[in-house]
Amino acid sequence: MTGRRTLATARRVLAQLRRDPRTVALLLLVPMLLLWLLELVFDGQPGTFDRIGPALLALFPFVVMFLVTSVTTLRERTSGTLERLLSMPLGRLDLLLGYALAFGLVAVVQAVLASVLMLGPLGLDVAGPAWLLVVVAVVDAVLGCALGLFVSAFARTEFQAVQFMPAVVLPQFLLCGLLVPRDEMGAVLEAISAVLPLSYAVDAMQRLTVEADVSVRVLVDLAVVGAAIVLSLALGAATLRRRTA
């Protein structure tokens, strides 16, 4: 693995995105439009919007980045360029980190835009520091990228890759503590939710909403999500095979 090859890969992925302005527009605007819709839906109940808004700020960029990353990397596989790259002196981590870097950058822009919209025009009221809210949103969007990179190894077609979204993302959404607080779930479900990274992102968001001081728990939550990103990338590299049948 070399930094130069990682950066060249990230630049190449960004150059591909630049050629596809419609995708960039969808990437940046869809989470914002969804959050605006959320605010309109809860127009009559500002308390509800303040309660679940931060959690959905963690969720929407996560979902969008997951989808885009998994489909894009799959395209690399089906176009034959992956086989070519793996026959060249490119480390498997070069490729994954290159993708993570490029999409991570998009994720940062996306999460920052969504956060600014929430805190500004939509008037989201949080007790904790706003910048930390942005950080959690960014880290969560990057988690979406890392998971998307990992699961794309298990899809053979773009059709399959799209099916992984409900399979990987929706269970995390159901168990993350947004619909029912995690400690009110059955023991089995609570145990499962404890190993799902989105639970920690949502927990961090919910704490920031109500706690004025940054508690250690928020930092622990962030560290867990960060560890999940590293683990997903490592697993993604491990499942990338230079030799195929």
Place this chain on the structure above:
Amino acid sequence: MAAPPAIDVDGLRVVRGGRVVLDALSLAVPAGTVTGLLGPSGSGKSTLLRAIVGVQVVEGGTVTVLGLPAGSAGLRARVAYATQAASVYDDLSVHENLAYFAAVLGTPAAGDVERVLREVGLTGEAGDVVGRLSGGQRSRVSLAVALLGAPELLVLDEPTVGLDPLLRAELWDLFHRLAGSGKTLLVSSHVMDEATRCDDLVLLRDGAVLARATPAELLARTGAADAEEAFLRLVRTAP
């Protein structure tokens, strides 16, 4: 003493999807030559090339390339590979594609991209997005990637398919110039009239080597007028 072969395949067996594609295949390709790998579609040409490049899971036998086991990390900058379908990014320009692959190779030489663009005759299309090029131009971009850097072995899967006669003649001249400078080329084709352009021929059928000869030897042995006729005679007389 003869120089060691650039490619040495011994008892290679490859099974894909439960079907034996190559079985007990042995083959040596001398360095500094253009060797043609010919055979009907489905005869195992691409699988053999994939095994030589080291991207194919093999069940048995050994493949030694430039003195190292095929697919070794040390070979990745020394062996260039162009797949049958153009493996390039359709949403990047010709130049962006080449610049990226050059960076992956770690090619330091400035002007390397311009050199390969000239070699495949795409200098005028450098700024064009690959997805909008013709099929023949796309496959030339893919071939240009294989020419980047200073590979010692070039493994090219049907590089001239879909190209006009003039361009094909130019590319074969290029292949011979490369071989003249000491590089080894293994070029697959199912177009038999390309056989006469090779120094040496390997005829593959049903995953086994049917014949191994120079074009002149092949014609003399079969008494055929051209390579296509020679191949048909060999197939018909084979057990």
